Each structure stands twice: as C-alpha cells, then as structure tokens.
Amino acid sequence: MSYYPSSILNLIKNISRLPGIGEKTAERLAMHILHSPRKEAEQLSRSILETKDKIRLCSMCFGLSDGEVCNVCKDRTRDDAILCVVEQPADMVSIEKSGSFQGLYHILSGVLSPMNGVGPDDIRIKELISRIKEGNVKEVVLATSTSVEGEATAAYIADRLENYPVKVTRIASGIPMGGDLKYVDQVTLKRAMETRRRMKDDG
Amino acid sequence: MSYYPSSILNLIKNISRLPGIGEKTAERLAMHILHSPRKEAEQLSRSILETKDKIRLCSMCFGLSDGEVCNVCKDRTRDDAILCVVEQPADMVSIEKSGSFQGLYHILSGVLSPMNGVGPDDIRIKELISRIKEGNVKEVVLATSTSVEGEATAAYIADRLENYPVKVTRIASGIPMGGDLKYVDQVTLKRAMETRRRMKDDG
Numbered sequence: 001m002s003y004y005p006s007s008i009l010n011l012i013k014n015i016s017r018l019p020g021i022g023e024k025t026a027e028r029l030a031m032h033i034l035h036s037p038r039k040e041a042e043q044l045s046r047s048i049l050e051t052k053d054k055i056r057l058c059s060m061c062f063g064l065s066d067g068e069v070c071n072v073c074k075d076r077t078r079d080d081a082i083l084c085v086v087e088q089p090a091d092m093v094s095i096e097k098s099g100s101f102q103g104l105y106h107i108l109s110g111v112l113s114p115m116n117g118v119g120p121d122d123i124r125i126k127e128l129i130s131r132i133k134e135g136n137v138k139e140v141v142l143a144t145s146t147s148v149e150g151e152a153t154a155a156y157i158a159d160r161l162e163n164y165p166v167k168v169t170r171i172a173s174g175i176p177m178g179g180d181l182k183y184v185d186q187v188t189l190k191r192a193m194e195t196r197r198r199m200k201d202d203g
Numbered sequence: 204m205s206y207y208p209s210s211i212l213n214l215i216k217n218i219s220r221l222p223g224i225g226e227k228t229a230e231r232l233a234m235h236i237l238h239s240p241r242k243e244a245e246q247l248s249r250s251i252l253e254t255k256d257k258i259r260l261c262s263m264c265f266g267l268s269d270g271e272v273c274n275v276c277k278d279r280t281r282d283d284a285i286l287c288v289v290e291q292p293a294d295m296v297s298i299e300k301s302g303s304f305q306g307l308y309h310i311l312s313g314v315l316s317p318m319n320g321v322g323p324d325d326i327r328i329k330e331l332i333s334r335i336k337e338g339n340v341k342e343v344v345l346a347t348s349t350s351v352e353g354e355a356t357a358a359y360i361a362d363r364l365e366n367y368p369v370k371v372t373r374i375a376s377g378i379p380m381g382g383d384l385k386y387v388d389q390v391t392l393k394r395a396m397e398t399r400r401r402m403k404d405d406g
Contacts, residue, residue: 003299005269007257011250017243019235025223030254031293032222034267038255040220045251047214051237052244054210064237066208090234096206 008034060131062107062124064089072096072105079103081138085128085157087111087145095143103141106131111149112156125157132164139167146173211237263334265310265327267292275299275308282306284341288331288360290314290348298346306344309334314352315359328360335367342370349376 004012008030016026033041057063058070065071072078072092082103086092092105108123120126131137142157144150158168174192175184184192207215211233219229236244260266261273268274275281275295285306289295295308311326323329334340345360347353361371377395378387387395 003275003296005258005267005274007250007253007269008267011254014243014247014250017247018232020228020231028223029221033251034254034258040217041251041255044217044220045248047210047217048236048244048248048251050210051214051233052241055208055237064208064211066210071208072206093206 057107061092061105062109062127063092063105080136082141083128083131083137083139084141084143085154086143087150087153091143091145101141103139108144108153111144111147111153113149120156120160123153125160128157129160129164132161132166137166139169141169141171143171260310264295264308265312265330266295266308283339285344286331286334286340286342287344287346288357289346290353290356294346294348304344306342311347311356314347314350314356316352323359323363326356328363331360332363332367335364335369340369342372344372344374346374 011030011033012023012026015021015029016023018026021029033044054066055064058065058073059068060073061070063070063072079102082101083106084092084095084101084103085106085108086095087108087110089107092107095101095105106124106128108125108128110118110123112118112120112123128140132140140157140161142154144153154170158170161168172195173188174195175181175188181189214233214236215226215229218224218232219226221229224232236247257269258267259269261268261276262271263276264273266273266275282305285304286309287295287298287304287306288309288311289298290311290313292310295310298304298308309327309331311328311331313321313326315321315323315326331343335343343360343364345357347356357373361373364371375398376391377398378384378391384392
C-alpha cells in the first residue's frame with residue numbers, strides 16, 4: 001500500500017480497527033475525511049477523546065453519564081417507585097428507545113457467571129439492595145437477558161429480594177412480535193407455551 | 204435521544220456525518236470507541252487531524268503526499284519515460300493497486316467541463332506540458348474516465364501534445380473482464396466493436 005502517504009495509511013489502519021469496518025470502507029472514510037472541511041475533522045477528532053474523557057458511570061444507576069448523575073436519574077418526571085434491572089448500559093438505551101418504561105434503572109454491569117469467576121459481589125447487587133432499602137422502590141423489573149446466565153442472575157436477584165417489601169417481576173419472553181412460529185426455536189416456543197396468558201383478563 | 208449523555212450524542216452525530224454511515228452504525232461505533240482502550244481512541248483521534256495537517260500535493264505529479272514529493276515520484280525504480288494522466292488521486296491509487304503500470308503519474312485534479320466553468324487553465328495541463336518539455340517523457344497514457352467530459356479532456360490533451368515528440372495513447376475501453384455481453388450498455392458495445400483487435404498480432 002505504498003501508494004498512500006503514511007499519514008493516510010495510518011488513518012486507514014485506525015479506522016479499520018472499528019467493528020464492521022473493512023479496509024475498503026476505511027479507505028473511503030479516510031478519503032472523505034481528507035477532503036472534508038478541517039472543522040468537521042476537528043469535531044470528529046475531538047469528540048472521540050471527549051467521549052473517553054467525560055463519560056463516567058452514574059452514581060445512582062451505574063449507567064453512562066456525563067456528570068455525577070445521568071439524564072434519566074436526574075429526570076424528576078420519572079417514576080422512582082419502579083426499578084428496571086439490566087445487564088449493560090446498552091440494554092438501558094434499548095428499553096429507553098422502546099419508550100415502554102418510565103421508571104428508573106439499575107445497571108448490573110454483567111451477569112452471574114461462575115464459569116468465568118463472576119459472583120454476586122462482582123456485579124452491582126449490593127448497590128441494588130441498598131437502593132431498595134431506601135424504601136421508595138415498590139417494584140423491581142428484572143430485565144436481564146434470557147440467556148442461561150441472564151436467567152440465573154434474575155433468579156438469584158429474585159431470591160435475594162424475597163424479604164424486602166417489593167414486587168419482583170421479570171420481563172416476558174416468548175415469540176417476537178411479527179415472528180413466524182415455524183422459525184422460532186424450540187426453547188422459546190416452550191417458554192411461550194408455558195407462560196401463555198388469557199386473551200381477556202376476566203379471570 | 205436524551206438517553207445518551209451529550210458527549211456520546213455528539214460523537215454519534217459526528218460519526219454519522221461520514222458517508223455511508225447511518226445512525227445505527229454510528230451508535231455502534233461510538234459505543235465501541237467508548238469501551239476501547241484509551242490509546243486506541245487517541246490514535247484514531249490523532250490520525251484524523253494528522254491526515255488533514257500533513258497531506259499536501261506532490262510537487263511533481265500533484266498526487267497526495269506527506270512531503271514535497273510523493274512515494275511514487277520518489278521511487279527511482281519507476282520508468283520516468285512514461286506518464287499516466289488521471290483525473291483524481293483516487294484514480295492513481297486504483298491503477299497502482301492493479302499493478303499494471305510502472306511509470307509516473309500526472310494528476311489533473313479535474314476534467315474540462317465548460318458547463319461548470321472548468322477550462323484548460325483550471326486543470327493541470329500547463330504543468331503536464333512543462334513536464335513533457337523537460338524531455339524525458341516518451342509516452343503519455345491518457346487515463347481520464349470514459350465519461351463525456353473525460354473523453355473530451357483526453358481529446359483536448361492529445362491535440363495539445365501533437366507537436367511534442369511523445370507518443371500519446373489512451374487506455375482501452377470495452378467490455379469489462381468477466382462481463383456478459385447481454386448486460387453491457389450499447390455505447391460500450393459500440394466502442395468495443397470499433398476498437399476490436401486481431402487475436403494474433405501477425406500483421
């Protein structure tokens with residue numbers, strides 16, 4: 001690749017380290033940056049470092065935040081009586097995008113995984129319990145993933161919360177909306193059948 | 204999008220300005236940058252600005268270069284008797300990648316386009332002629348694109364070079380290799396027919 005000057009080669013190399021960006025795309029992006037106004041390149045360059053420098057974990061929910069407390073925890077219009085427990089900040093973003101939840105979050109930063117040496121003290125379960133001890137929370141929605149580890153983590157947390165005056169719920173799992181039954185895996189189908197519900201809530 | 208802290212939002216916005224990168228991809232890349240080691244983010248950030256700062260045009264061929272003269276022009280093993288004329292630095296890169304050319308380049312930085320007010324003095328034809336006047340060049344390969352403007356530019360340069368002791372050639376146009384005749388457009392087919400050549404060079 002000696003047909004590129006070394007600073008362009010270097011940029012191509014750094015861009016192609018990003019996930020899902022191959023060398024061709026990296027080349028195209030590098031050429032775009034080269035021809036774009038200097039101001040745009042500066043903004044991009046600066047925002048990369050700013051993200052690394054400014055982002056820290058929210059002291060309440062352990063989600064991503066610019067300051068001490070994140071935008072969601074700061075928002076006084078949200079319902080602080082319901083707490084949604086997720087594995088990762090990205091899960092919180094997904095739920096926020098769906099617009100289906102108006103309460104607050106608690107990010108575990110992982111799941112229980114004895115195989116990988118991750119025990120209850122390695123994820124933020126103690127912090128969850130202190131939040132519940134404060135007394136505001138009436139419901140804890142366990143929204144860990146439906147993997148074996150996510151399920152085990154949800155079960156463990158449900159056990160730990162048994163003696164606190166909170167309702168503990170689990171997000172539903174089943175056939176995805178718009179999903180075709182013949183393409184759904186057996187485990188999901190079994191779960192969907194087991195947790196079937198009445199069409200009319202008359203009972 | 205208030206579920207992201209503003210510095211992440213800012214990074215997503217700057218990344219999604221890049222061509223072919225939608226908001227979803229920008230989000231994914233921003234999260235990758237956030238979780239990648241600081242050193243990697245620094246390298247990416249720095250190489251963006253370095254490219255803007257260091258790259259200039261080669262004083263010989265007007266291609267992209269880190270210094271006064273580009274890697275290709277600097278390379279003493281290349282044949283300086285043959286000069287390939289292209290429109291843009293990217294065209295030079297394409298030819299270099301094909302490995303089909305061992306001479307030097309001359310980058311016009313555009314094509315003649317009277318409709319857009321681009322005349323012979325706006326692209327580097329004068330500079331091409333001075334290089335030819337130096338006396339080393341024996342052949343000029345016109346490798347402008349086969350668009351109307353590229354063809355006109357090639358014809359114009361061929362005219363201008365008529366009185367200089369150089370052979371002026373044009374890269375061949377025709378059916379792309381591996382191409383199926385039924386999918387080739389009429390103009391290309393007509394050109395391919397007109398410029399047909401003997402299978403055996405016996406006469």
